[in-house]
Amino acid sequence: MRRAEATTGRGDQPWWWDAVYYRVDVGAFADGDGDGIGDLDGLRTRLGYLELLGVDAVVLAGAVDPASEQFAALLAEAHEAGMRVMAALDVDPAREDPRSVLHPWLDHGADGFHLAPRDDPTGVVAAALAGHPDRVVIGSDSGVWHLAFNLDLAVAGFDAEPVRRAITGVLAAPGPQPAWAMASRDTEPSRDEAALTPVRAMALVQLALPGAVCLRHGEELGLPGTRRIWMPWEGFQPPFGFSPVVGDWPAIPAEWAAFTVEVQLEDESSTLSLYRQALETRSTHPAFTGDDVEWFGAPEQCLAFRRVGSSLTCALNTSSVPVPLPPGEVVLSSRPLESGQLPPAPPRGWCEPCLVAVTSC
Structure with missing residues (x-):
């Protein structure tokens, strides 16, 4: 599906309204030429994975030349697969003309931008894009963004309670449609279910909310830590298919053998499998509609909200005891239910356990 053929999202909304944006640190994603550094050709060989995951737009971060043949090839293949290609850029409209930064990308077909946090209250960036109404801008702070x-x-x-306040605050704020993102979890490398429970639960909260979603590469694997992530694809030792270069890779933990794409695709209970199911359900289930939420009564240290105008309810349990589920069919759950109830997290690994289920009447 080419870009011109995919103009709308759900209903009458544009495609970007509730899209899934996948930010790639190009240098750490896939090495296509064997020099030990990720590149656009490496990324292009992995587009099938992003299509399988359910990504709507790839956001390129790092040193990339939009005039290169590699960018043109990536753009063509991504569009053929129905994905947009955007650029993550640092533009300071107080100090520079945004056109000098944005127009080289626009001239070579980029579909939009994710701009570093900058204030642009006068809409200088929007003015620079005036001749390109089909390009999408994700911004932060004050500005005229999509x-x-x-x-x-x-x-x-x-x-x-803090999760509820965060959701309420974002949805109540005037301005553009929200694009929800989650930071990496600062945990030790582990396949311990207790360590992964909050990652999985909060992913389902994020994906249940109205608005767009911004993922960072490797997030869908439940990879621990906040450091730069060299994507582990397959195999049993570093660099796990990231590069054909053999030798020492001290920045890639050997423990990541249990987190590779290959391993998790074969495991229906893995974090990657949960993301895949959640993203597919989010894009196809008729209950995922509505641009606001309404809140329901819930036990202490729990919350439940519904997308307004739909039958979708999201329930989160951060308590230490099981709680009853909202009425309806369980569409997704970050862990198996216990006797029809929403269970707490395992008792070790996290002091604030949580679990989420998405239900539909």
């Missing part, structure tokens, strides 16, 4: 990037869920922690 989508407003936020990390409010990430800083809310794993406690129902």
